[in-house]
Amino acid sequence: MNQGRDTIERIESDLGWRKKEVSNLLLLEKQDNQILIIKSTLLLLYSHWEGFIKNACKVYLEHISNKKININDLTENFKAITLKGLILEVYKSSETLTLSNELNFLQNFNGTKSKVFSVKKNFSKSEKDKSIINTKDNLSLNVFKSILRIIGIDYSDSIDTKSAFIDEKLLGNRNKVAHGNKIESIDEDFDLSLDELKKVKDVVFYLMDNFSDDLIYFVENELYFESNKNTTDEYLQEKAKKIRSHLP
Incomplete structure (x- = not known):
């Protein structure tokens, strides 16, 4: 199995079982357990x-890292990722009272053009690594849009209309449940009916499906190369139109 096919199967498999779990849980809903199912599904x-x-x-970035591509051949977001890593090294160094940090940074920065893009070993399996992808344990729409830019798949403006679904309905109500609030009915403090939850689920699944499709398309067509920028721009423009028509 080639590297690209393995990456695609990992992304598809991870999405599949997650969607199945949420859908199966909703099927358990009855009149006498509705609020419990709503909270659990949320x-x-x-x-x-x-x-x-x-x-x-992480799987996507690891795929590109494994291909050992020169940083200068990749799109700008990968150069930014590399630059961020160098800056973090300066902050972590104990030599804070000398110019060693700054000199090392400049040497490393000037030498990045001749280096390959890389992430840490077992990067995709490290739950605690937030050096590049950081959801801030609260994946709001703005955080998601930031992650899109980091990955180089940016159609962020086209999803702005769904901030209420993600930030209010999903995150706001999820935080109330996760923080241990006693919730026994739908009211002002917990504003999420079963029908609304299903709508939120549909929006979230749509965004996840789109993101999966995008990553797979980028892997298959190697759109992480700067030389493919025109193709990338055309793809993202069409994707933005499609999302706007689906998520008015």
Whole structure:
């Protein structure tokens, strides 16, 4: 199995089981357990929303790292990722009272053009690594848009209309449940009916599906190369139009 096919299967498999779990939980809903199912599904939906975006990004970045591509041949976002890593090394160094940090930084920065893009070993399997992909344990729409830019798949403006679904309905209500608030009915403090939850689920699944499709398309067509920028721009423009028509 080639590297690209393995990456694609990992992304597809990770998305599949997550969507199945959420859908199966909703099927258990009855009149006498509705509020419990709403709360449980909400927590599970958020968990899979954050987990999939984080894991898929790491698998994608690891795929590119394994291909050992020169940084100068990649799109600007990969250069920014590399620059951020160098800056972090300066901050972590104990030599804070000398110019050693700054000199090392300049030497490393000037030498990046001749280096290959790389991430840490087992990067995709490290739950605690937030050096590049950081959901801030609260994956709001703005955080998701930031991650899109980091990955180089940026159609962020086209999803702005769904901030209420993600930030208010999903995150706001999820935080109330996760923080241990006693919730026994739908009211002002917990404003999420079963029908609304299903709509939130549909929006979240749509965003996850799109992100999966994008990563797979980028892997298959090697759109992480700067030389493919025109193709990338055309793809993202069409994707933005498609999302706007689906998420008015």
